Amino acid sequence: MIPTAEQFDLVVIGGGPGGYSAALYAASAGMKVALVEKDALGGTCLNRGCIPAKAFLExxxxxxxxxxxxxxxxxxxAPPEAITVxxxxxxxxxxxxxxxxxxGIAAMCKGRKVEVFNGTGRLGAGRIVxxxxxxxxxAEITAPSIILAAGSVPRLIPNFERGGPIMTSDEVLDLDVVPARVAVIGGGAIGCEFAxxxxxxxxxxxxxxxxxxxxxxxxxxVANVVVRxxxxxxxxxRTGVSVTGHTPNGQGGTVVQFGDGETLEVDAVVVSxxxxxxADELGLDGTGVKVDERGFVVVDEFCRTGEDGVYAVGDLINTPQLAHVGYAEAILVVKQSLGETALPVQYDRVPWAIYCHPEVAWAGPGEEAAKEAGxxxxxxxxxxxxNSRAQILGExxxxxxxxxxxGPxxxxGRILGVHMVGPWVTEQLSGGYLAVNWEATVDEVAEFIQPHPSLTExxxxxxxxxxxRNFNG
Structure with missing residues (x-):
């Protein structure tokens, strides 16, 4: 232990959802907390992900x-085609x-006396940051408990370096015009939201x-509804195709090469x-913290690394890359730091949401996955x-x-999964999430009264x- 290092009860490296929630939760429990963040508080979710992307979707x-x-x-x-953006x-x-x-996050940190260090934190031996x-x-700071919450960055692909018409989810959120022709490379959740x-x-x-x-x-x-x-x-x-490269067209756009010699001229490419x-700047020399071949910090089910008193949460570990999962992991770790009973996160039952139109939300396995699980x-x-409310909305x-x-x-009997696609389903999932996580049965949930008219009906x-039995449909 370096005597000159400033002492805290908890040091958090990374100010994204997992990091700032850990800091604020710990501070609310009376811990003396330091939060290290080199960029803006809020991390990817708030500055370059969930929040700005959903603002565009709105x-x-x-x-x-x-x-x-x-x-x-x-x-x-004016006719719809004349609407300007x-x-x-x-x-x-x-x-x-x-x-x-x-x-708001900065104000909460100040109000709870979380000391924010604006810079890059590197963990060394003896839990010295x-x-x-x-x-x-x-500065040198230390604590009995350290949380690594450095987050993630967009993955890149060969021959598609950032710049000009080539953008990741970071750059596309800085656009101030709508490109006329867009290629989205990647049909996952983020790619479908941008599309x-x-x-x-x-x-x-x-x-x-x-x-x-x-x-x-x-x-x-659910997926078929989105495709239609x-x-x-x-x-x-275009599915089942590999993207090989692109050639700028000299007019600010580019021609993308993919598949079996196919090309596509566009004004913007979103690599998603x-x-x-x-984990690139975390240091970790002289510690028992391990990073696997994919770059994830290795942890057990309690988010503990190989170094005593050092934990990792959020996108830094191989769990669902969701802000609310980072929140749950933060609480799990802080409870352990406080000596309280803590239960591991049940990752197979977390809520998922995709905010494309139509929206998608689910908890628990889908039909195919449940059958594959036996x-x-x-x-x-x-x-x-x-549904009457859906008809009123025109959705x-x-x-x-x-x-x-x-059941026997x-x-x-027990509800394993709830999967929804349609209007505002991301706001409707809570009942299904609770049913799945409380291992409720069909008969139990059928007793719940839904308001009418509502989408949740x-x-x-x-x-x-x-x-x-049923009275509708």
Missing amino acids: TAAVHRHVAHAAEFGIEAG NFAVTQARKQKIVAGLVG TVSLNDGGS STFADLGAQVTILEGLPKILPGLDND SFKKKKIDI VGRRPY YDVVVAKHPFKF TEGLAKIIAEV DGRP LFGETVLSLTG
């Missing part, structure tokens, strides 16, 4: 509403939202995905092939097209699907149908 939603206003009796005075205003609005939230401060100075955004704003969008289908891992019924909707938006989905853990299952699914695409385990009596009716 602009796309407003565009859709205006385009269909006449269906509601609102005469906007001032994306510079969209960008300014997004920046205002982000700045407000970043400021050396901080290279952004102002050119340095949905730009298509709804009038761009010609092509998704290039190497796997046989977009949104791999989703329940097939995307095709209605005229999104060109996932994110890699960012469960004897029964399934019920109901479409939104018969009838989608369905709710429940996967239940067959041969009837549907569809979840209730789908569960009710598994009892063998």
Whole structure:
């Protein structure tokens, strides 16, 4: 132990969701906390991910509403194709939202007496964290508990270096115009959100995905709804293709080469092939912290590394790259630091949400995954097209699907998975999430009363149908 190192109860390296939530949660429990962040507080989620991307998606939603206003009796005075998008205003609005939230985190840190070190933290032997401060100075801090929460960065692919029309999810969020023609490389959750955004704003969008289908891992019924909707938006989905390179066209755009000699001329390329853990600047020399061949910090189910008192959370470890998973891991670690009972995160039951249009949300395994896991299952699914609130909204695409385990009596029993696609399903999942995580049975959840008219009625009716009786559908 270096006597000159400033002492804390907890030191957190990284100010993203896992890091700042750990710092604030620990401080609320009375711990003396230091938080090290070299960039803006909030990390990828707040500054270059979830929040700005959803701000863009909301602009796309407003565009859709205006385009269909006449269906509601609102005469906007111009045909839908004449609607203009001032994306510079969209960008300014997004920046205002982000700045407000970043400021809010800073204010909470100050209010709870979390000491924020603006710089890069490197962990060395004896749980000493050396901080290279952004102002050119340095500091040494230490604590009985250290949390590594350095986050992740976009993965890159050969022959697609950042610059000009080639963007990752970082750069695309700085656009102040809507490109006319966009290629999205990668058909996962992030890629589909960007494809949905730009298509709804009038761009010609092509998704290039190497796997046989977009949104791999989703329940097939849910994924098929998204594919049909995307095709209605005229999104060109190319699956099972490899992207090999591109050639700038001299006009600010580029020609992408893919598949078997195919080409596609576009104004912008969004490389969206996932994110890699960012352990690059953590140091770790002289410690028992291990990094695997994929760059993840190795931890056990309690987020403990190989170094006593050192933990890792969030995108830095090989768990679902979701901000709310980072929050849960932060609480898990802080409870251990406080000597309290802590239960590992049940990663197979966490809530998932994709904010494309139509939205997707789920908890627990889909039908195919449940069967592959050896469960004897029964399934019920109901479409939104018969839901009164969905018809009022004019958003009838989608369905709710429940996967239940067959009980000893041969009837549907425990609810294993709840999968939804359609209007505002990301806001409707909580009931399904609770059902899955409380291991509730179909009969138990069928007793819950859903408000009418509401979108959540569809979840209730789908569960009710598994009892063998129903009054709708």
